[in-house]
Ligand SMILES: NC(=O)C1=CN([C@@H]2O[C@H](COP(=O)(O)OP(=O)(O)OC[C@H]3O[C@@H](n4cnc5c(N)ncnc54)[C@H](O)[C@@H]3O)[C@@H](O)[C@H]2O)[C@@H](O)CC1
């Protein structure tokens with residue numbers, strides 16, 4: 001499991017730790033780790049660091065100070081380091097260290113064209129809003145050159161807490177995160193600016209409270225998903241009721257039922273229009289058509305606007321996955337529920353609840369609005385999209401690390417809802433079921449795509465392999 005912490009919590013932990021150490025120790029730790037990473041990059045890129053050219057983009061705060069101290073360490077290893085000071089204020093001790101180590105200050109943007117490495121120390125967790133125009137101009141020039149662009153702590157211009165990018169931002173190849181991960185680095189659009197993310201430890205961990213965001217790995221998913229024991233029969237492994245598809249969209253029923261079958265439910269019951277039910281049976285003969293006892297239910301994929309029959313199903317006590325337009329029935333939920341909207345559906349859900357919000361706002365501040373929706377509905381919210389987030393009403397949140405943009409394909413969400421239903425039926429709570437379903441779905445998407453377009457059928461076919469890898473991760 002990886003954890004990301006809110007900026008306020010990072011600052012409190014830093015202050016508490018700094019109070020126990022000689023002044024400057026934390027910056028020294030951070031810059032030592034970051035310099036080591038930069039030296040490694042230069043070795044990989046050009047065989048060695050000696051004689052390489054590095055340009056530092058230096059802002060007014062401690063983020064600029066970090067960059068200057070890193071620059072000083074690189075200069076001592078024979079890197080030719082020049083600092084572009086982008087503000088009238090500068091971290092004095094950092095600048096003195098750079099100059100003392102043989103680095104220099106430059107006013108020429110031309111140096112960016114010949115650089116091997118550009119270090120972005122414009123702003124870190126103290127940044128507000130996007131890059132200022134002058135900094136944006138410098139950054140575009142740096143990005144146009146062939147240098148590796150390494151962000152100190154966070155790519156400048158992104159919101160470290162929310163992942164929002166309000167204006168221009170750095171697009172880094174690598175982000176060296178000081179101390180601990182910040183949530184914004186895991187959530188689009190900011191995640192798309194961060195490149196690879198590496199944490200440089202400075203000893204904060206023991207002083208931190210609850211994380212703001214979690215990221216599961218294969219072993220976590222393996223531990224959360226129970227393997228059937230010797231005593232298991234189909235009923236104990238969990239029965240899922242699938243209410244999906246319509247005369248207009250029978251395929252949604254087939255794909256959702258497929259997600260439930262492949263997700264390892266002991267049995268799948270299908271309840272829906274006769275034509276869609278026949279299509280389900282043709283593809284999944286193991287599905288039982290008709291009402292009956294279930295341990296969990298999936299309601300909504302491809303059914304369009306819900307009718308009274310759907311409302312009645314939602315009010316039953318079993319754990320429930322609510323998808324598509326049916327997410328707006330959250331107030332009727334009789335048990336616990338996982339809502340699985342995409343940004344448009346989440347917008348409609350919030351608007352129906354009296355919130356003035358547009359789809360662009362939801363996409364720009366995904367974590368914020370998923371939290372709002374979970375708190376307002378009292379249900380766990382799985383917000384699908386470029387970063388899939390799962391947020392529980394108590395505020396716990398997970399960002400999904402697997403997936404590919406090729407998963408944005410028709411029917412992909414129906415499979416996801418079916419998988420989540422299977423995991424609910426296998427006994428997971430909505431938060432774990434949602435996070436595991438997104439994880440497995442994302443890995444299956446990657447396996448079936450291999451970098452090329454995929455489709456919902458191949459996605460379903462890759463689910464068993466994804467689950468095998470999860471099981472292997474659990475044992476390792
Ligand atoms: N506090 C600590 O103990 C540690 C801090 N570290 C570094 O310190 C950074 C935080 O430093 P600060 O709190 O000084 O804050 P920053 O350096 O992130 O930025 C604050 C400064 O930038 C200006 N600013 C804000 N938004 C801007 C924008 N969009 N464009 C241009 N300027 C803008 C502010 O006016 C302020 O002067 C971290 O990101 C990390 O790099 C690390 O060295 C680890 C230890």
Ligand SMILES: [K+]
Pocket residue numbers: 063120121122123124151152153154155156
């Ligand atoms: K930065």
